Amino acid sequence: MSVSEMIDVSSVGISERSMDTLQNVRAYRLRRVIEQLRNNDCPAILLYDPVNIRYATDTSxxxxxxxxxxxxYVMVFVDGRVIGWEFHSCEHVWDGLDLDLELRSAVSWTFFSAGTQAERRADLWGAEIVDVMQRRVPGESRLAVDRLDPAGAAYLVKNGLTLLDGQAMMEMARTVKSAGELMLMNESLRACEKGIERMRRELRPGITERDLWANLHYENIKHGGEWIETRLLASGDRTNPWMHECSSRVLQNGELLAFDTDMVGPNGYCSDISRTWTVGHARPSDEQRKLYEAAYSQVHFNMDLLRPGMTFREFSERAWKIPEIYLKNRYSCVAHGIGMVDEYPNIAHQVDWDSGGYDGQFEVGTTLCVESYIGAEGGKQGVKLEQQVVLIESGCVPLTSCCFETDWL
Known part of the structure; x- marks a missing residue:
């Protein structure tokens, strides 16, 4: 199936989803992890990051x-075998999965779990990991790890294992989405759009930022979603600079209201959409329209620029030029990958390239969020916009129909 066909698939609603979509997605994602192990000549990867575990095994x-x-924690071997070390009495979360699986009981050695016995528990944990490696892949010492506390890493190295950067492998595995993944992401986006629609209906003077933000949570949970990574919703002078989380501030008629969903919805896929409105849906001022037009131009210019095969550096260099008055308060990146959460790549602005940029190449099937924040240094208001897209052979296509305020332009 081509990525163009994937877009057609992504418009299918939850009730129309093929019964084997999840099974196909699970098999695809596990294959992507195994490909990374093969590419890095590594026999196994140890996963602690809950998102990586979800990606590799579809357990949460x-x-x-x-x-x-x-x-x-989970260990995935290059031959497809999986060992899952599960939390106390939670083996049921693995029910119904078609995996070559061995389940064991997890050994937790944080101070919360083990107190003064933490060091002894860490030794027990480490001895089991080393034993598994010796029995399952005799003669192999290379083990990829996504994240691990210092005591655990020290034990494994001391006992002969060579640790590789498993987080990098998992980020690369997660980069290219299958048709089934786009279908699951679509379900998350539809739930997010329900939340945005509810916020828009409830947006009126006199309610608080928290009152409004709660509507997104309500619709996410109602439609089978999971959690929200941030609380980025701000009004009035709290829209400049960006990155204020929602508060008890009471909304005033005519002021700007901006938000960034960062919502992990149904199936564990993230919906990352930013929009800006006026409270009470009042007619925007000339200054508000000017800010909005700049943000809209930035997002859509950069969407039109995106192509598979383009390097990250070329995209950064050719991206929309932020006017000097807004440069200080620019968003932290031009665009970033999106999947179950924010993912590789993270594209730095040209002005930040030497300090924070890295190169690579865009691929067909990569999903991205194209970002903008426009607010003058020392200004009283700002506009935040963000569009979630997928790269196809000819460019990029929006994954959400959530509208922009085009009548402000």
Missing amino acids: NMQIWTGRNPSR
């Missing part, structure tokens, strides 16, 4: 909590 267990408390 208290992702926010286990992201802070490393208490479940």
Whole structure:
């Protein structure tokens, strides 16, 4: 199936989804992980990041909590075998999966879990990992790891293992989406759009930023979504500079209201959309229209520029030039990858290239978020816009129908 056909597939609603979509997606994602192991001549990868575990195995267990408390982990071998070390009495989260799987009980050695026994527990954990490697891949010492606390890494190295950067491998694996993944991402985006529509209906003077933001959470959970990474919603003078999280501030008629969804929705896929409105849907001022027109121009100029085969550096160099008055408050990147969460690549502005840029090449099937924030240094308001897209053979296509305020232009 071509990526152009994937776009047609991505418009299918949840009730029309093929029963084998999840099975196909699971097999595709595991193949992508195995390809990275082969490309890096590595026999196995140890995963702690909940998002990486979800990608490789489609299991999810208290992702926010286990992201802070490393208490479940997975090892994927280059031949497709999987060992899952699961949290206490949670083996049921693996039910229904078609994996060559061995389940074990996780050994947690954080201070919260082990207290003064943390060092002893870490030794028990490490001895088991070393033993698994010796039994499953005898003579091999290379093990990729996505994230690991210092005591664990030190134990493995001390006992003869060579640790490789598993996070880089997983980021590369997650870069190119299958048709099935786009279908699942579409379900997340539709849930996110329901939340945005609800916020738009409820947007009126007199409610607080938190009141409004709660509508997105409501629709996400209602439609089977999972969690939201940030609380980026701001109004009035809190829209400049960007990156204020929602507060108890009461909305005033006619002022700007901006938000960034960062929503992990159904199937664990992220919907990352930014829009800016006026409170009460009042007619925007000339200054508000000017800010909006600049942000809209930045997003759409850069979308028109994107092509598979283009290098990250070329895209950064040719991207829309931010006027000097807005440059200081620019967004942190021109665009970034998106999948289950924000993903590789992260494209630096040309002005930031020497300090934060890295090169690579865009591929067909990569999903991206094209970013803009426009607000003058010392200004009282700003506009945040962001569009989620997929790269196809001829360029990029939006994945969301969530409208812009084109009547402001």
